[in-house]
Amino acid sequence: MNTIDPGGRSVSERPVTYIRFDGWLAHVENAFNLFAAGAILALMLLAVLQVVGRLGFNTPVPGFIDITEQAMAIFAFAGIAYCQRVGGHIRMEIVLGRLSGRTLYICEMLGVVLIAFTVALLIWGSWYHFDRSWTIGDSTMDIRLPTWPSKLMVPVALSLLFLRLCMQIYGYARLVVNPSREAYCVPMIEGVEEHAKHEIEEAFGDDVEEGGAR
Numbered sequence: 001m002n003t004i005d006p007g008g009r010s011v012s013e014r015p016v017t018y019i020r021f022d023g024w025l026a027h028v029e030n031a032f033n034l035f036a037a038g039a040i041l042a043l044m045l046l047a048v049l050q051v052v053g054r055l056g057f058n059t060p061v062p063g064f065i066d067i068t069e070q071a072m073a074i075f076a077f078a079g080i081a082y083c084q085r086v087g088g089h090i091r092m093e094i095v096l097g098r099l100s101g102r103t104l105y106i107c108e109m110l111g112v113v114l115i116a117f118t119v120a121l122l123i124w125g126s127w128y129h130f131d132r133s134w135t136i137g138d139s140t141m142d143i144r145l146p147t148w149p150s151k152l153m154v155p156v157a158l159s160l161l162f163l164r165l166c167m168q169i170y171g172y173a174r175l176v177v178n179p180s181r182e183a184y185c186v187p188m189i190e191g192v193e194e195h196a197k198h199e200i201e202e203a204f205g206d207d208v209e210e211g212g213a214r
Contacts, residue, residue: 015174015184022167022185025160029082032160036078043071063143070140073150077157081164087187097189101179108186109172116165119158126154 046061046068054060061067083089096107130151132138138147171186 014182018167018170019184025163025167026085028160029085029164032157033079033082036075039071039074039078043068043075063140063145066140066142066145070145070147070150073153077154080157081160084161084164084168085185085187093189102176104189105172105175105179109169109176112165112168112172116162116169119162119165123155123158123162126151126158130155 046064050061050064096104099107130148133146133148133151139145140147168186171184174181175183175186
């Protein structure tokens with residue numbers, strides 16, 4: 001969308017820098033999400049090895065519980081920013097679904113601001129626990145795994161989430177100023193039909209468009 005400045009020149013309202021930073025941040029979020037998925041897969045395979053080893057050979061995996069405890073921080077937090085970006089979290093839209101225009105964007109922005117404030121507090125607290133674990137050399141009970149790597153994952157993943165929330169605050173602020181602008185980098189409420197259509201497009205890609213054009 002373009003506007004005309006007082007000098008008669010065309011000025012684009014497309015936030016190029018904002019979109020570029022969103023693309024860079026999305027790559028980092030995708031990497032963290034892939035890391036979380038890999039941790040889940042590795043833990044599943046380790047669980048199979050644990051069961052087979054215990055039942056078949058009476059030789060369980062040493063420190064299986066310790067490894068599981070440390071891995072939980074990875075798949076519980078590493079993909080949280082990705083989930084926020086795509087709007088994959090569960091939320092109630094009974095009220096928001098009835099709003100539109102500037103009122104909707106104000107409510108969305110206030111909700112994200114509240115989440116960002118909460119996340120900032122969690123970053124501070126989780127960093128304190130990491131620093132304490134690093135200082136005293138904390139380790140697990142069985143095979144003495146150091147606990148600081150898993151505790152470091154929490155503030156790092158939450159910091160990534162905080163950046164995503166700041167991006168969304170700016171995105172909603174743009175829409176609050178001018179609701180007619182095109183939405184960038186913010187999740188939007190979709191109806192059942194729109195949501196199903198987007199899922200089909202993501203699953204089948206160009207085949208759907210070509211099939212619909214015939």
